[in-house]
Amino acid sequence: MRRPIIAREGWPFVGALVALAVLALFVHWALGAVLAGLALFVMWFFRDPERPIPREDGLVVSPADGRVMFVREVEEPRFVGGRALLVSIFLSVFDVHINRSPVAGEVTYREYVPGKFLAAWDDTVGEVNERAYLGLVTDGGHRVLVSQVAGLLARRIVTWPAVGDRLDRGQRFGLIRFGSCTQVWLPADSEVLVRPGDRVVAGQTVIGRLPQ
Template sequence: MMTIHKEGRSLLLYLLVILIAANIGIRHFFPSVALAADITLLLSGVLFLLVLQFFRRPKIKVCQDEQCVLAPADGKVVVIENTYEDEYFKEERKQVSIFMSPLNVHNNRFPISGLVKMFKYHAGKYLVAWHPKASTENERTTMVIERENGVEVLVRQIAGAMARRIRWYVEEGDTAEQGNEFGFIKFGSRVDIFLPKDAKVVVDLQQKTKGGKTIIARLPE
């Protein structure tokens, strides 16, 4: 079953009104140019459907597993590497990054269950999402989830060149439930996950992921 995400309902309504007005205006002011009216109607329909599919919100069945890290978003794996995380951990971690194109579902889901130990919003630039500096210079949020056994995973929402609005529905101290929605990024973006060095990554570069379903790594006991 598919629904429309709450982040898109107002935008879709405004867009529909604008497109209807544009089509009425074309037919009123250029009644003799039938081709222009037909082209405007066709382009309006295509544009509305593209925006509509961007805000789709499919219902999924989450298979929770405390030893697994689930993909926080639909998209494609663009980074798997050991890297120094300098905002919270101040040490080397395994990083997995998922790029979301405008055609992907853009709601973000908790990759693990636990306590939201830290959450912070950062204003920033709008470099393309795959830019090496996007993780540290773009508009972004940083969230750290701690499992009961003390294992911590950092999740970072990153705005891209097209994405100009990050939404989140979580605060420090909240309980994260694996697979539940915690945020949304509009129009193309990226999510970084920083895992313990002894976590076992089970996805490959360029592999497509489904938020709340694809297992991207297995955590240590």
């Protein structure tokens, strides 16, 4: 079933700005035009396009639109339980902010962590900013962790699945409002196919392969 081209989470913002723009026209046309332009920008920000999802077994797709900030081997005790490969993606206000599942699997872990609102391009935001975690176990038993990280302007994280839900690869699972960072941890023996600076598209760009 196709979703609306504008994510429903954006409708209240668009509706409020359109109403304000109409009222502002009675004050001054320029103010009304500015608010109407802002309403159009918010509609564009909350766009939710359909994406062709790669189907080959073992692939990992990007959980977000944006630019790869870094790829690192790290310790991940929260869910993966040891060494893992961390891919961090920065989303500007110009990127689609719908998050998509990097793999198919069952949600077995979910946690929200309050924190700061540092600029999302800072390397430390994944450890100190407000964030929400979603842990997936694939049919092959691999554990993959995704984190939605709030940024300087992003003050609202939305995560839809509950523990026990099953997600398909590329399925929408939430969004972050107005500039943010999304991170994904893969098993340490996975193959990562992206590098810092690469542009990625949620649900469409293959960022890695899970171990056989």
